[in-house]
Amino acid sequence: MxxxxxxxxxxxxxxxxxxxxxxxxxxxxxxxxxxxxxxxxxxHFWGSNLSWVPSQSHHGRPKLDAVRPIITAAVKRRKELPFDNVIQRDKKLKFVLKVRNILVTQPDRVMSLKTLGKFKRDLGLDKKRRLIAVLKKFPAVFQIMEEGVFSLKFKMTPEAERLYFEETRVRNEMEELVVVKLRKLLMMSLEKRILLEKIAHLKTDLGLPQEFRDTVCHRYPQYFKVVATQRGPALELTHWDPELAVSAAELAAEENRIREMEEQNLIIDRPPKFNRVKLPKGLNLSKGEMRKIMQFRDLPYFSPYSDFSGLRPGSREKEKHACGVVHEILSLTLEKRTLVDHFTHFREEFRFSQQLRGMLIRHPDMFYVSLKGDRDSVFLREGYRDSQLVEKDRLLLIKEKLRTLVNVPRFPKGPARRIVEDSMRESDGREDESGQEEEEWSEDVDNLLSDDDWSDEDDDDLPPDFDEDGELLEIGQGKTIKQDSRQNDEMVLLPVFADGRPREQW
Structure with missing residues (x-):
């Protein structure tokens, strides 16, 4: 019982x-x-009577009476330092670019620190943070000027300003390439129309100018136009170009096919190549996970420019198409990377699933998701080799020059400090030589003053005589110094008034 x-x-x-x-x-x-x-x-156990049959809720949607199982990605995410270091090294550069974008809007590109204080929230700074201390950390980029007692202003250094003008000139020359990127982005969307506020999220990654809404979007009506929608202005495609409807993956596959055909024509017999999946070093997968990746890769390729309205959501074919779209957008970016949140804004245009981050993690052979920084970033794996881009754009070369200026310390350390120390040693050597010359010069002066008429028995270098009896005077624990009580009556000066009368001594 x-x-x-x-x-x-x-x-x-x-x-x-x-x-x-x-x-x-x-x-x-x-x-x-x-x-x-x-x-x-x-x-018996009371939970055995729970039913797992979906029932209809009052909204008409099926629901489960018990807790649903947690859905996890097929592959565990692995931390890779080469990609994470890319995020770490650009932290200071991102802050400098934010300040520069605010500065260039001012007349003559000169701004007061008081006005810059209004943008502390946009810069991610605390209210108590002193702006002058932050700007002084980048002495090669910003220059602080004093105008008046309480007026401090800053501007760019000549080198940083020269890079800004060069970047502006390169952006103007690359406007045609930017137009091609916008056309390809619109061609991949479902309705060939994307809101301008959504395109603005990829503005920096695609290399678009800051005012692209008023410049690029209206200069090429033969390709696209701005239309008004219920959710705001949108950019709509007006001309479909089949020559642009070729993805970067298809171009790479064609190049590999041509290369293999050339190798087959060689006389030397090569061992047969097995079609393997390239995975990051150290990523150990189980046989089941590797099988899923290979099965997904063997699926027919769905071009990101094809019509995907008939693909069923949640199917493997739809995920294949979504991976192709992400791959193509990352190939259009300058640094072959962007934020994961930027893709979430395009769920409606590209029919991305709600588990977009999990989809990217499930395919480590194509993408890498980094958790460094304030928000997660996704990298196109084939665009990097040991944390370095394989192909660098002209804008990226200018960005690297600016990164070099940002990394210039306020107080030199390391190699720069050694150069300063070497210069100090050279100056010390010059001081030693000058010291020897001064000694020789002083000896000559002593010889000139060796005459009795110019000499004086009293030595000015001796300390004053505090003992009248000429006794030994001990100073701390040092040597005992014997003081001479010699007095020269001729040199004694008595206090007198202005009329010559002697003055009483205390």
């Missing part, structure tokens, strides 16, 4: 039975269960 305990509640006279059982099959510890106003009966 199972033990039972009856407790009476102070608020009512009805007994409250507690069912305590140590023979429950699913629990190693005793479980306390309650029943109100019921008879005590022997029963």
């Amino acid at each position: 199972e033990p039972s305990l009856l407790l009476s509640s102070p608020s009512s006279s009805t007994p409250l039975p507690f069912f305590l059982s140590n023979t429950l099959p699913f629990h190693s510890k005793p479980k306390l269960s309650t029943k109100f106003n019921c008879t005590l009966q022997k029963s």
Whole structure:
């Protein structure tokens, strides 16, 4: 017989039975269960009667009476330092670019620190943070000027300003390439139309100018136009170009095919190449995970420019198309990377699933998701080799020059400090030589002053005589110095008034 305990509640006279059982099959510890106003009966585990059949809710959607199982990605994410270091080294550069974008909007590119204080929230700074201390950390980029007592202004250094003008000139020359990127982005969308506020999220990554809404979007009506929608202005495609509807993956596959054909024509017989999946070093996958990746890769390729309205959401074919779209957008970016949140803004245009981050992690052979920084970033793996881009754009070369200026320290350390120390040693050597010359010059002067008419018996270098009897004077624990009580009556000066009368001494 199972033990039972009856407790009476102070608020009512009805007994409250507690069912305590140590023979429950699913629990190693005793479980306390309650029943109100019921008879005590022997029963099995109460959760065995839960139904997993979906039922209709009041909204018409099916729901489960029990908790749904957690859905996890097929592959665990692995941390890779080469990609994470790319995010770390651009932290200071991103802050400098934000300040520069604010500065160039001012007349003559000169701005007061008081005006810059209004943008502290946009710069991610605390209210108590001193702007002058932050700007002084970049002495090769910003220059602080003092105008008046309480007026401090800053501007770019000549080298940083020269890089800014060069970047502006390169952006103007690359406007045609920017137009091609916008056309390809619109051609991949479902309705060939994207809101301008969504395109603005990829503005920096695609290399678009800051005012692209008023410049590029209106200069090429033969390719696209700005239309008004219920959710705001949008950019709509007006001309479909089949020559642009070729993805970067298709071009790379064609190049590999041509290369393999050239190798087959060689006389030397080569061992057959197995079609393997390139995975990052150290990523150990199980046979099941590797099988899923290979099966996904063997699926027919869906071009990101094809019509995907008939693909069923959640199917493997739809995920294949989504991976192709992400791959193509990353190939259009300057640094072959962007934020994961930027892709979430295009769920409606490209029919991305709600588990977009999980989809990117499931394909480590194509993408890498970094958790460094404020928001997660996604990298195109084939665009990098040991944290360095394989192909660098002209804008990226200018960006690297600016990064060099940002990394210039306020106080030199390391190699720069050694150069300063070497220069100090050289200056010390010059001081030693000058010291020897001064000694020789002083000896000559002493010889000139060796005459009795110019000499004086009193030595000015001796300390003053504080002992009248000429006794030994001890100073701390040092040597005992004997003081001579010699006095020269001729050199004693007595205090007198202006009319010559002697003055009383204290």
